[in-house]
Structure formats: structure tokens, C-alpha cells
Amino acid sequence: MTVSEFDIIERYFRRQAVQRDDVVLGIGDDAAVLQVPADRQLVVAMDTLVAGRHFPPQTAAFDIGWKALAVNLSDLAAMGARPTWATLSLTLPAVDEDWLEGFASGFFQLAGQYQVALVGGDTTRGPLSVTVQVHGLVASGKALRRAGARAGQRLFVTGTLGDAACALQALSAGHSVAPDRLRRLNRPEPRVEFGLVLAETGAAVIDISDGLLADLGHLLDASHCGATVWIDRLPAAPGGEAGTPPGVLDCQLQGGDDYELCFSVDAGQVETLTRSARRLQVPLTEIGVIETQPGIRCRHEDGSLYTPSGTGFDHFRDVAND
């Protein structure tokens, strides 16, 4: 092998497009130095993607680079934070220059979209794995939390649910998957701009990465309340499966990798939010209501209860979903 760690950093990760004035010192020293404005708080999130677990082995390098950043930006979106900087730890079994070129292109395409500067990280050899930490800024005291939902508030999700999980199921079964579905799995679009809108409302917010039931469950636990979810209203991708056969509903309720936002707001804020969502072209669907009674009740339109087959994705407990 003739390419060194330093060559990799120089060739693929230093020639990035995004330059920011608040990067005092970027890649190339023992650490990066960054300027946080006095009236802002720092928001940080870190997520790891492991080959064969968080993405199928055949996933294109471009998509892995994109997704490693996207899943982290989704966490910032759920906090109402504006993304600023990222660090990247890339563990590779060997140096493959085509792969690196693709990975860097995917990472930087998304980074450019949100003006995120890559400021540091690590490259090392080992089983393929990518860890990204993103940094963002919020006005002091304005970060959105999972806690704070109150009985009577209306429950919403952005976008559509279950697309990524359906695509993954189809792939695993050896079926072909339409490009727009595959895109939902491989190149999720974090709801950053809509998160900034939500930051004005003080909504209780979580991003859906482990499935609606699991993540809504976290929001409700943090808020010490419960909810009814109207399962016939759950948004599915247009042009997909007609109706809601059981497999699709399971994906909508329990599938991972949606990277949509789930939030609860007072009725008085719905009209403004709906207008903002329309302006940003973010689909918004009201899926339920916050209640005092703990737990999630899934109901059909006629009020009858639906019992889901599980509660969502867990990297250590579940195998079926991996």
C-alpha cells in the first residue's frame, strides 16, 4: 500500500468546498479551533454507521458518505440547531481510491448544502465504519427537546414513513427497488430548515431514526405523557404500495432510517407551522394527539385498537431489523 493516512486526508478531505469564518483552525493540527458566538449555545450529536448493519454491503460509497452526515444533521434538526462543523472518523479495511472519491463526494455534497465545514477527524484501518460528529448552534435557551409535550397537543410528522425500511426489506429479499425508494434509504434528507422553523415554537421534537413507535415513545417518556396515533393517517410515499398492507404499516410504525421529525405543538401554532412547511415544501401530517395516559395507543379511524408486532429498532436487541 503506498497511500498514507496523510495522503488520504490531503487528497480527499482537505479539498472541501465549505469555508467558514468561524473556523479559526481546521484540518491539519492536533485539534480544530472554532468560534461560537456569545449569544449561541453549542449543539453536538455523534452517530456511527457500521457496514452490514447500518447500510447493506453493496451500498455505493457516495451514499455512505452522504448518509453518515445526514443521520447526524437529522439530530441537529430535531434540536432546532443550525449546522456549522463536522468531524469524521473513517475506518477502512484498505485504501481504495475510487471508494474514497465517492465517499468524499457524497459527504461534501450534503455538507455544502448546509454550509457544514469538515474541521477534523481520524482515518484508520479496520472493518468499514464511519463516525461523524456534527456541531450546530442555537440561540441560547432555544434548543428543542424531547420533553415538554402536554396532553391536548397535536402530534405531527414530516415527510413519509417507512420508505427506507420497505426498501431495505425488498433489497434483502432480492427484489428490485424503485430509485426514489432507494434514495430514501441511501440519501435521507435531514429536515434542517424545518427544524429551524420549529425552534421558534418550543415544540417537543424527536427525529425518527429507530421507527415511529420507538422514537415517539422516547418523546412521551421524556414528557411524562402518552398519545393516540391514528394509523390510517400515517403518511406513505406516493406511488408506492396501494393501501396499507400489513408489511407497509409495520415499516411505517417500526422501520428505522426515516430521518423525519416527529413533534407535538399547541393547536394555536398549527396554522403558522403549516404555512412554513408549505413554503419549505416539507409535507406535514397530523397523526395523533398527546394524552395524559402513558403509552402509545394505535387506532384505526373507527376507534378500534391496533396492536403492532414490535416497538422499533434497537441495535443490540433486534436482529430482524439489522
Add this chain to the structure above:
Amino acid sequence: MTVSEFDIIERYFRRQAVQRDDVVLGIGDDAAVLQVPADRQLVVAMDTLVAGRHFPPQTAAFDIGWKALAVNLSDLAAMGARPTWATLSLTLPAVDEDWLEGFASGFFQLAGQYQVALVGGDTTRGPLSVTVQVHGLVASGKALRRAGARAGQRLFVTGTLGDAACALQALSAGHSVAPDRLRRLNRPEPRVEFGLVLAETGAAVIDISDGLLADLGHLLDASHCGATVWIDRLPAAPGGEAGTPPGVLDCQLQGGDDYELCFSVDAGQVETLTRSARRLQVPLTEIGVIETQPGIRCRHEDGSLYTPSGTGFDHFRDVAND
């Protein structure tokens, strides 16, 4: 498996000792929220340890937890930054509660020593690997850099060199290793306090993680100058091998994992620094001089040149050192 990702976080990583007022929101939401003082800049470093590459497979969990944080704190030390917060991504092949208990104990023991709060991260399943990002603070404009060394400045290192590499060589050859040598490999002590002292001097600084020659080379490249290193003066651990047989010198020059600081300062600052080092019980050794001519010249006391067998550790190029 009955232990979930959330259980792991609750049981092992949330019950940490360090509480800080500047953690607005810690573990348990989509991201952490942190308060950076108006007169400080944020310093961030990220390093990954992969099993079998950065530590021998038989390494105790406690030591892995300690070292994963230590190598990052060493980067902050080289910037003259005071550590504040960390995030941790832990990839585990399976849930082993004894292992997790040991890992968390090692991580938090060192974190407590420097008042570092764990504020977030990720746990997932896969080949054993640990990524830590540390955050620190410096007075605005005071971060130490690799750049800035000038011809005529005196070149120093903290502590002793090559201990970890010698220990690793002995282990790999099936020899027993004295506990204090093993400790240098498994529980490096980052030079955080001395880094804070250096921050007052504006020295050019780097931490030695990939070997003296490699890391001094980075400092010199960044500073556009060169150096002479007096190899007979390189500090070795007391009570180790007598004299400097070739293997030990190679470890001192090229061995990784020292986590000592290498820096160059003006002659006028040496006396004050020496006093501070004594107060902190940090051994300080003058090993050479900065020169205009690029490159590193290794010399014996009689002035004769010594040609090292290599230039240092590289995770992608070297195999022998892995």
C-alpha cells in the same frame, strides 16, 4: 440478548461522576447542548481505537476506556486547551456486562481527573472500536499550533519516549513486561496541565502519538523549518534497558503511543517553563534545536549522523508497527 442500547447507556454511561454547569443538556436527547463562554474558543479533537490495531486484543476493558479518552486529551494538551466535554461512540460485537463495567470505569476515572463530562454518543454492534471526541476551551487566540517554530529555538519533550512501543514489542514477542511499562502502553497520562502552562508561551507544540520523528516532522513542516535531534539525550524510562540498544532507540524515535508533548520555545522562556514542569512533576528534556534547513538530522553527541530505519507510524502504510 436482553440488554438494549438504552439499557447500556442508562447503566454504564449516564451514571457518571462529572457534572458541569456548562452542560445545558447532556445524554438523553437527540443531541447535547453546551455553553461556551464568550471569551473562549472551542477546541475539538476526535480519535478512534480499533481492536487489534490500536490495542492488543487481550487489553483490559478498563485500559481501553482510559486510553480512548487519554489519546484525545493528549491532542487537547497539545493545543493548550482545558478539557470540558466528551462524546463516545462504542461499537461492540456483543453485550458483555463485565466488559462494559470495566470500560466505563476506565473512561470515567480519567474523565473525573480532568472534569470531563460525557455528554452524548452512540452505541452500536459491530467489530470492537471506540471513537471519542473531546471538546476543550482556550482563551480566544491562544490555542497552540504546530506552526510557528523558528530557527534557533530550543526543542523539548515531556516525559520519556518509546516506553509504549518497547512494551508492545515485548508483548508481541511473548515476553513479560514490567507493570510500569505496561501502564505506559495502556494508560497513557495526557499532559493536560503542562499544555495549559505552554499556552502562556505561544510555543509550537505537537503531541507524540505516531513517534517522535513523524510528529516532529509535522511540526517542522507546519513551521517551514528543520531540526537537529541529539539522539543520545532522548529520555528513556528509568530502570528500563541499560544504555540504548538499537531496538530501544528505534522505539524512542519511531514508536507510537507516547502521548508526550514535543515543543520548541525561545531560550528566554526555558527557565520559567522548567520551573512549571518541576512543580507539575513533568520531566522535561531538551533534545535538539530548530534550524532553517528543512528535515530532521539525528546526531550523536560527537556530531556524527545517525540514520533511523524509518520515519514513524502510519495506520495505512506501515504493517510492522501495527
